[in-house]
Amino acid sequence: MNILQYGMQHVRRAAVLALSTFAHNKPNLIKGLLPELLPLLYDQTVVKQELIRTVDLGPFKHVVDDGLELRKAAFECVDTLLDSCLDQLNPSSFIVPYLKSGLDDHYDVKMPCHLILSKLADKCPSAVLAVLDSLVDPLQKTINFKPKIDAVKQEVDRNEDMIRSALRAIVSLNRISGGDCSLKFKNLLSEISKSPSLRDKYYSTRNE
Incomplete structure (x- = not known):
C-alpha cells in the first residue's frame, strides 16, 4: 500500500499491474484489502501536473506526460475489478470525479x-x-x-x-x-x- 502512496511512478505502475493480475486470477486474495486500496488506486488515475514536462526540440516544443502510463494502468485495473470484485466497489465515488476526468484525458x-x-x-x-x-x-x-x-x-x-x-x-x-x-x-x-x-x-x- 505504501508503494501506491510514496513510490516513483514506474514503481506505482508495477504495483497497479500486480493488483490487476491478482484481480484477474486470484480476486479472493485482495477483496479484504480493497477498502484501503481503492482510494489509493483511484488517486493514480488523476493527472499530476508535476509529472508533465516540456522538452525543447529546437524549433519545436514537445509535452511529455510521465504519468500517462500509470493513469492508463490504473483505469485498466478498475476495469478488471469491475469484472471480478464488483461487490467491493462503490461506483458512485469512482464515476465522479475519477471516471469523468478520465473521459476528458489523453x-x-x-x-x-x-x-x-x-x-x-x-x-x-x-x-x-x-x-x-x-x-x-x-x-x-x-x-x-x-x-x-x-x-x-x-x-x-x-x-x-x-x-x-x-x-x-x-x-x-x-x-x-x-x-x-x-x-x-x-x-x-x-x-x-x-x-x-x-x-x-x-x-x-x-x-x-
Whole structure:
C-alpha cells in the first residue's frame, strides 16, 4: 500500500499491474484489502501536473506526460475489478470525479474509460443515471473532435477509433431505462442523429 502512496511512478505502475493480475486470477486474495486500496488506486488515475514536462526540440516544443502510463494502468485495473470484485466497489465515488476526468484525458486513457462506462451502464445503471448529465460534455467533446488539417493518417485513424469508442459508450448509456430524464443526454443523441457521419457510425456501432 505504501508503494501506491510514496513510490516513483514506474514503481506505482508495477504495483497497479500486480493488483490487476491478482484481480484477474486470484480476486479472493485482495477483496479484504480493497477498502484501503481503492482510494489509493483511484488517486493514480488523476493527472499530476508535476509529472508533465516540456522538452525543447529546437524549433519545436514537445509535452511529455510521465504519468500517462500509470493513469492508463490504473483505469485498466478498475476495469478488471469491475469484472471480478464488483461487490467491493462503490461506483458512485469512482464515476465522479475519477471516471469523468478520465473521459476528458489523453487518447490512451479515454479508451479504457469508455469501456468502463459501458460496463457500469450495464452493471450499475442507477449510479450512472444519477450523474449522467456530468458525463455528457467529455463524450460530446470526443465525438466532435477534428484532427488538424495536416494530421498524418495514423492520427486520423486513431481519432476515428476514439470516436467509435465513445459512441459505444453512448449506445450503452442509451440502453439505461430512464436515461431520457437527462436533457443533456437527449440533446447529445439529437446532435448525433443530425450529423450524417456520426449517425452512421452510431448505428454501425449499435449493430456490432
